[in-house]
Amino acid sequence: MKTTYSFKNVDKDIRNAILRQYQAFLTDAPNDTIHFFLKLDNNITISIYKNDTILFQGVDSHKIAGQFFGKIELGEDVKKEIRVETKLYSKDVIGADEVGVGDFFGPLVTCCAYITPQFVEQYPDLYKELDDSKKLTDEKIVSLYFQIKDRIKYVLYIMDNVEYNNLYDKYKNTHVLKAIAHNSGFIYALDSNDFPKNKQIVLDQFVNKDKYFEYLKGEKRVVSQDLKFQTKAESEFPSVAAASIIARYTFLTEVNRLSRKYQIDLPLGASNDVKALVRKYKKEFKEETKNFIKLHFNDN
Incomplete structure (x- = not known):
């Protein structure tokens, strides 16, 4: 079985995610061409070279590399085992989820994603890692995002804070806003040639x-065919989990962008510390707060 896996021109975010996850295993590099050297359990090593090449070595090192890169060239014996495990694919659906509705700062982000049966065969270890973004660390979100973003189909709808605040003033109901955002994403997906037709859409x-459909009565076009509503869908449908991960990564990116734009700290959630910052920013930024705060939240 092949025990060495090499990746060139690795994105710095993936490199940093590897270092964060395995920093406890960092040790002295064996030569000057290696910037970071990690010696894991079971004689697995990760060499991060100064030219942005990353080398994984050791039996089962494909499982470690698969956390960050997904596509791994495996020996025929391993491929045979994988085909047996993944030949039955019963969750061939478009999945949808949203992120950001519980945070004072940042937009509402919805995503719908589609994972093909071929993805399951090609990236079995990565497929097994897809889970609800709320169960994953932000570092893991980043790692998984870069592994799946070019290997699945997905569409995002970002309801920025201005649109969010305007719509909330009109409807006074966050569920209406989520329904509008999801419906907009479904329209984009179904109008795209990248998404398969006549697939069931599973919405968390x-x-x-x-x-849901009552909330959308005022919309010009509503996607209703083959739409399934299921609680905790991220745990059952990997495509919903993938949508959750991509939405979360996008939300984090948008919050960071707003933080840089206004040169302020924008922590996540709705804790008392966050509320204190909200009150502070409302005094300092006044009208501009509609651009980065969900204004209907109670900050007392």
Whole structure:
């Protein structure tokens, strides 16, 4: 079985994610061409070279590399085992989820994603790692995002804070905003030639089906065919988990962008410390706060 896997021109975010996850295994580099050298358990090593090449060595090192790169050239004996494990693919659906509705700062982000049966055969270890973004660290979100972003189909809808605040003033209901954002994403996906036709869409349920469509009565076009609502769908449907991961990564990126733009700290969530910052920013930025704060939240 092949025990060496090399990747060239590795993105710095992936390199940093590897270093964060395995920093406890950092040791002296064996030569000057290696910038970082990590010696893991079971005689697995990771060499991060100064020319942005990363080398994984050791039996089962493909499992470690697969956390960050997904596509691994495996020996025929391993491929045979994988084909047996993944030949049955019963969750061939488009998945959808949203992120950001519980945070004072940043937009509402929805994503719908599609994972093909071929993905399951080609990247079995990566497939098994897809899970609800709320169960994953931000470092893991970054790692998984860079592994799947070019290997699956997905569409994002970013409802920025200005649109969010305007729509909330109109509807006074965050569920309406989520329904509008998801529906917009579904329209983009189904109009795209990249997405398969006549596939069931599984939405992580935030409201019952009747209410969802009631919320969309004012929309010119509503996607309703083959739409399934299911609680905790991220745990059952990898495509929903992938949508959750991509939405989370995008949300984090948008919050960081807003933080840089206004040169302020924009922590996540809605804790008392966050509320204190919200009150502070409302005094300092006044009208501009509509650009980065969800204004309907109670900050007392």
